[in-house]
Amino acid sequence: MSNKPLNVGLVGGGKGAFIVHPHQKAILMDGTRRITAGALFPDPKIALEEAANWPYPIKGYGSYDEMIAANASLPADEKLDYILIVTPNFVHFDPAMKAMKAGIAVFCEKPLCLNLKEATELVKTSRKLGVPFAVAHTYLGHWTTRLSRYIVQSGLLGDIRWVDSYYIQGWLATKLEATGQQQAAWRVDPKRAGGSGCGGDIGTHALMQLRYVTGLEVTEVSAHMETFVQGRQLDDHFTIYCKLGNGGKALVRASQICIGHKNDLGIAISGTKGTLRWRQEDPECLTIHLPDQPDRVYWRGAVSPGDGFLPKNVPADLMAEPTIPSGHPEAFHDAFARLHRCFEADVRKWKAGRKFTSDGSKYATVDDGWTGLAFLETCLKSSKKKGAWVAMPKKI
DSSP states (O other), rough: OOOOOOEEEEEETTTTTTTHHHHHHHHHHHHSEEEEEEEEOSSEEEHHHHHHSSSOOOOOOOSSHHHHOOOOOOOOGGGOSSEEEEEOGSSHHHHHHHHHTTOOOOEOOOSOSSSSHHHHHHHEEEEEEHHOEEOGGGGGSSSHHHHHHHHHHHTTOOSSEEEEEEEETTTSOOOOGGGOOOHHHHTTTTHHOOOHHEEEEIHHHHHHHHHHHOOOEEEEEEEEEEOOTTTOSSEEEEEEEEEETTTTTEEEEEEOOOOOOOEEOOOOOOSSSSSEEETTSSSSSSEEOOOOSEEEEEEETOOOOOSSSOOOOOOHHTTTOOOOSSSSSOOOHHHHHHHHHHHHHHOOOTTTTTTOOOOOOOEEEHHHHHHHHHHHHHHHHHHTTTTTEEEEOOOO
16 A cells, blocks of 8 residues: 555635634644645635645645546646545535545535535445545544543443533624624525534534444434524524433533633533543543542543453553653644544555445544434424424434
């Protein structure tokens, strides 16, 4: 298998876009991936200007259509290995579909696209063509999230009864979109964001954290999607009571109007034997609560298997994952890097004609993206019925 760095093309990311910056740091972190091209803005002139002013040399294109089409005639060592889509939601579907059909793998920001119809088409095309496809659910990249997944899915907490998964922010507590702030403007516009504002933007992260750590699926929802800021078109407060596939219950909640909260994502999972708590604003550790015992706090890089709670046979690949010693904190950029690192491994296998297993254990997949859209659309139906229980659709 070739050890040359993978070539990555950007779709979006110009004119002050935020999310491209942690992605590009993550891509460059290991020296095994590099950004070589970009279609950075809808206006072709501005797109080329942005590429010319990029912090390091990249090939600029006036549009993603042009970038994808040009890829076919490039020398083998210059071809794109995957594209990274960092545009508003309404510009996810088209470049993802065109890239897959051109034989280019896709790493796409969440939510996957605007609606379930588009999501279904992306899933079917990805399966048909066998193209690697990742969805950027950042917080799955924290090592402590992966340890949490191991603890819960190994049965160390017993049968899961209750999950509280949440993401609370306060940055949209006022009508910020009215000031022209671009990050706010598109997130509250149904044409660009889809049917849900807060739910689509951060509620999907809370859902994905629940699904990834527990391995459980939501089967029914009772939803309340509310808008507190007068005149806003989409929800800014998202409260969903859920039934889980194992008979347990969960609360998936999100808000963008809670002043003082920044990026307060967390999860509490209660089973018949104990409870696990984790918060992304303190991502280096997780806490285990057991009956009649002192709390156990596990720090990344300082975990001892066979300690009376964890078994001796904690998977070696999990224990080998920390990249720096305990006490030197990993953070947001490292979580992104872990996702790109795992995606790179699958892309390399795919490019070499080898079998890869995109099973959702290392990064969110296009199927996970579909589940996020199915969840949002089911919540919308329930909320319109004043919280009536509505079943999730069957997976495709």
